[in-house]
Amino acid sequence: MRGLLATSGAAAIILAFATQNLLGGVIAGMSLQISKPYKVGDWLRVGEDFAEVMEINWRSTRLRTNDAIYLDIPNNEIVRQTIINLHYPQQLHAMRIVVGVEYSAPPNKVKDALLQATLQAEWVQKEPPPRVFLKDFGDFAIYYEIKFWMLSHENYNNVCDAIRTNIWYKFKRQNITIPFPIRTLEINRKTITKPQELHNQTKAILEGEPLFSCLTGDQVDHLIRGSRTVRFGRGERIIEQGAEGASMFVLLHGAAAVSVSQNGSMIRVSSLRMGDCFGEMSLLTGEKRTATVRAEEDCEVIEIAKPAMAAVLRDAPECVTQLSELLAARKMETEGLPKDLAQSAAEETKAREYRATFLRRLRSVFEL
Template identity: 30%
Template sequence: MSVELSFLGIPRNLTTAVLALAIGIGVALVLGAAMRTLFGRALSPIVRWTIDALLIFVAIETFLYFGGPALPAGIYNYVSFLAWTLFFAAVFRFLLRMIMGFLAKRGSAAAVNPLIRHILYVLLLALVVTILLREILDVHVTSIVATSAVLTAVIGLALQSTLSNVIAGLTIQTDRLFKPGDWVALGEHKGIVIETSIRSTKIRTRENVIVVVPNGKIIEAPVVNYSQPGPEYIRPFFVSVGYEHPPGEVKEAIRETLAGQPHILQDPPAAIRVDSYGDFAVSYEIRAWVKDGAVEELVRDEALTRMWYVFKRHGIRIPFPIRDVTLHAPPDSERIAGETARGVEALLRDVEIMSPLSEEERSRVARAAHVHLYAEGEVLFRQGDAGESFFLIRTGSVDIVIQDAGGMERHLATLGPGEYFGEMSLLTGEPRSATARVTRDLVVVVITKDNFASLLETNPELADRFSEALARRQAEIHAELARETGQAHAFSSEEYKRGLRGRIRQFFRLKPRKEG
């Protein structure tokens, strides 16, 4: 058998095939270089990938055009089949990405999810491969399936779980059960959705753990979505108090607890209901609106922590279940009150504006004062609130802030043990000029107008002494402001003192002082 030789003894058909392959690669390289020169980095990754795939297709088709006659028929058909499969894969991927991007801009939720795009891509490509098998390789898929029924059954059983998860994934997307970023409860797992794929859904729990849940398991159980219809939802929790406290008083204390909490919505307000009468206490249900599922546990902790302080201030007892019957001797209330009063009296000795008081008057004020506890983050009062009480810090700290005309807060001072605030409201009843916010758990002595009224009634001259003390304090404040700002503040101590004396007398309804 003779072989027809060509250049350098290489078979002619092989020479033709190599030359055709070189031409195809050359054409692809030239076109690729031209595209990159024209567009550079302006092309998106999907466009660059599509161009690269099409250039490979052009190279293969060029090779088949020039070298095809030299190839065996079987190899020619298989190479052609692969080339056209690559072509349609690139085109379908590009078109689906463009169409889904267009629909996503128009607000289509289905277009945003990559799962639907992947499924459409697989279905379209499977359809084209079926057609290419029949037209190029003369292979009929129906005959393959018919002659391999046993193999099909085995594969079907093996993929049963996977197919179930894929169908479940389609159901999740069709019903729009959740989307990435939603807070959900999937069975025993609760967290934020990271992504949903064809087979499973990933969530990140509050413990920062990634949990992969098969889609088939998700549709078998109820799905709780805390982010739909909106991120706000009701977080119920319960608290129990003693039977001796009226429900109205308890509900008001709970409202005080919830007011100003950063993670609880004030509008709509929380619903507070009597839940049940138990063996040891009355149970109350609190249904508060929270801003986001991410802060659910934080909301409960903040509310119950502050509630302890509020209940303590209001004398509301939180009972505990004990069935032992024990006889307790009544506490020596006079001894306890005496110890508290002596501690308050000692604090008052170091307060400058209380210097006009005699020892006996200071003792009377101390016995009438109240000691209150506040939790970190609570607000004692806000700028503009009405007030007639004075605060003296025993332990803890308070930030004093003001709000300017533009609504911005400015920090004035941080007050600690032994320092005081609220003296102007106590003596003149003027609205609060600043906001007081607790920065560390606070024990504070509270003195009210009623504590002072009897003193001023029996000794009206105290109004003059208090006006002098307040005038000195205001002069110090203005001097401090001048040092901070570098600007002089006009302040007449005598004029201020006279006006203040009149306001104190008016607030406590004292007879006007005769001048002269």
């Protein structure tokens, strides 16, 4: 009798659990039918799985992955999870890919290459346009994240394959490297001279600039050796109007825009290209920057600072007088008095005053 009672009790417990699971599944199924968080044909992310909804019944939801693997998830389990419906409220949704790139590659160059590779991939939507973000600085690579938009998640593997394939070929053509996980021992030694090609390029530009026409070849060489090469990314300000400045710049690569602030608005006044010099008035006279120069492309410039210029002028004091005359002539031109026209006595007096003023400034700035 006791054995019969014990068996009956165990059967009742098993039946209770089974009934509980069954009722829980039915109730969950009813909840899904009423709230309709997803429908047949939607793509869901459940946990780490991406899958298409194939069937919804009172007991379970049946899903199919991109690998044609079916997942039969009881409704009372699926309602306990965070469900991401990639097709709600519309099929258009964004996905992301992370790519590691060597540290020596300029970020804007990498971003442009990644963007072009993504736009050329099939199934990537043109609107909204893809975007590329610098995500993190890793141990051996800079990580970039590509955000792109697609319609059916059924093509996700194909899209990722197309983007990554395009990236490989794009990087090969532009000499951008995806690094291995390595450690590099870098020994820094002081460089006495700049690479010869860069040095020669800078020298040719400076010798063609009237401000430096009074310098000998050796003096120009000395000026370049005392300068430094600086990179600016697209959109960065190289100099800013109103800021203190004690250097000038030679644009070696890239393009930049010159703007001035008027009545609270920035007015573009000119453009700078390879070989152009700018910022010389602040270097030579100590005046604040009179305009803002912003990089329109990734730019590489040579910055000539006050100490290097002072060392050259101390060796060539005759240049101070020539520089004062050039600066005075530029000042007269900005006031609408071209230097090649005959000047009245009043204009000649003003020119002499400007020459004297600039001569005093030069001697004061460079402590000559």
